[in-house]
């Protein structure tokens with residue numbers, strides 16, 4: 320996904336963050352690097368053009384984005400925390416071999432879960448957001464994981 324500098328500025332501004340150079344660079348990498356990058360992946364992708372940005376800065380900046388509601392942490396089980404700039408309601412298919420994390424959008428699944436939880440009448444708890452992690456193994460490493 321490509322995103323313009325103006326769009327990034329607007330995103331940061333809307334989240335109440337100053338659009339510093341570091342934040343702009345890290346956000347663009349977060350959105351641009353395929354499939355839910357780890358902090359290391361983000362760092363690798365920006366290092367050559369931005370040698371002054373350290374790995375620690377990347378970690379801190381990603382944490383700032385999470386706090387500000389601009390990114391989510393995706394806990395993939397083993398391995399490093401991965402980050403997601405997509406804040407809309409979606410689930411993840413996680414391949415334990417390739418470590419790929421694929422976005423899984425399914426309104427039918429969402430309403431099934433919502434209905435189910437409503438039926439269960441969990442007391443004193445309000446559902447805000449749900450994220451299923453569906454773990455599995457890619458059958459053919461050369462092929463893409465595709466939904467439908």
Ligand SMILES: [Zn+2]
Pocket residue numbers: 355403405409410411421422
């Ligand atoms: Zn995602």
